[in-house]
Amino acid sequence: MIRLDGVGQVFDGREGQVTALEKIDLHVRGGEFVTLIGRSGCGKSTLLRLIAGLLPPTSGSVQVADEPVTGPRRDVSFMFQRPALLPWRSVLSNVMLPVEIDKGGDRSKAAYRDRAHQLLELVGLQGFERRLPHELSGGMQQRVSLCRSLIRDPQVMLMDEPFSALDALTRTELSEELQRIKMELATTIVFVTHSIEEAVVLADRVVVLTPRPGRMREVVDIDIPRPRSLAQNAYVTEVATISARLHGLLSEKDSEDRR
Ligand SMILES: Nc1ncnc2c1ncn2[C@@H]1O[C@H](COP(=O)(O)OP(=O)(O)O)[C@@H](O)[C@H]1O
Ligand SMILES: [Mg+2]
Structure with missing residues (x-):
């Protein structure tokens, strides 16, 4: 891929x-x-x-x-450290944003809207569709951002x-x-x-x-x-065993030493 x-x-x-x-x-x-x-x-x-x-x-x-x-x-979708939601748009319309920017989507707007509701439910945000970002916790905002990056089935x-x-x-x-x-x-x-x-x-x-x-x-x-x-x-x-090994790899000195 x-x-x-x-x-x-x-x-x-x-x-x-x-x-x-x-x-x-x-x-x-x-x-x-x-x-x-x-x-x-x-x-x-x-x-x-x-x-x-x-x-x-x-x-x-x-x-x-x-x-x-x-x-x-x-x-291909991209999700960042910060949710970067538009503060004046509701949760639902933030999730719908990629679809609105790109008119050439392969489904009807209504179908995307259904998908947005489904995704919000999947991350436990049903009932919050009309809220504004500032009314949500950081974790909830990042869940919205996750839904937004999934809306077009990347x-x-x-x-x-x-x-x-x-x-x-x-x-x-x-x-x-x-x-x-x-x-x-x-x-x-x-x-x-x-x-x-x-x-x-x-x-x-x-x-x-x-x-x-x-x-x-x-x-x-x-x-x-x-x-x-x-x-x-x-x-x-x-998990701990593999993590310990990775910690070791990351703390080894610079790659220069091994060339
Ligand atoms: N647009 C840019 N112009 C100049 N240097 C950049 C640019 N983007 C990243 N860098 C440099 O490239 C290196 C890698 O950056 P980055 O990919 O952001 O690292 P990471 O995400 O692993 O912290 C850094 O030294 C950074 O300063
Ligand atoms: Mg980085």
């Missing part, structure tokens, strides 16, 4: 060039859940922006659904630390909800997080990036049965 081959990204910064990513070869299968971890500044957001078509790569190629990425696609969801501004309890709940949604829909997900445990709990595979420039340090398969939880569960030992 997603293919990055030999991808590199160099930015022209004020203090000269910054190599953000180097030699990224990443293939994500349809329906797979991949999480990305790495130090701050190692290029995680840049990687998502490349897949989203918000940025052309300096080198290498990026493909989604067997097509070169040349710009944003309707079937093939690919790119999620950039979507739960990191939330308290621990809400975060646990949302990661369970996301897994439930993921089990219902066939969406392919690339999810950036700075929480190693979250990366392990959510992923089929965890990609560990090196510090700047971001290279692929290691890819770890997570074979723990689902559903998994960040709270106590049957697989807490397995």
Whole structure:
């Protein structure tokens, strides 16, 4: 579903060039859940922006659904750390926003509206459709944002630390909800997080990036049965073992040392 081959990204910064990513070869299968971890500044957001078509790569190629990425696609959605809801629009009309911006959707407005209600119910927000964002908690706002990114049934969801501004309890709940949604829909997900445990709990595979420039340090398969939880569960030992290994990988010295 997603293919990055030999991808590199160099930015022209004020203090000269910054190599953000180097030699990224990443293939994500349809329906797979991949999480990305790495130090701050190692290029995680840049990687998502490349897949989203918000940025052309300096080198290498990026493909989604067997097509070169040349710009944003309707079937790829992006979710950020902050919910970024329009404050004057109701919950329902925030969820409907992508459909209104893009008139060329493949369903009628009424069908999308039904879908919006369904999604809001899926995340426990039925009854809040007419509320305004400021009337909701941070966790509820992020649930609205999740519904908005699902409204057009994306093939690919790119999620950039979507739960990191939330308290621990809400975060646990949302990661369970996301897994439930993921089990219902066939969406392919690339999810950036700075929480190693979250990366392990959510992923089929965890990609560990090196510090700047971001290279692929290691890819770890997570074979723990689902559903998994960040709270106590049957697989807490397995999650802890893999997390400890990933902590080790991330705290190793710079990639330079190994070249
Ligand atoms: N538009 C840009 N112009 C210049 N430098 C950038 C730009 N975007 C990102 N960078 C730099 O690229 C590196 C990777 O950034 P980013 O992908 O945001 O890292 P992460 O999300 O892993 O924290 C950082 O050093 C950042 O300063
Ligand atoms: Mg980032």
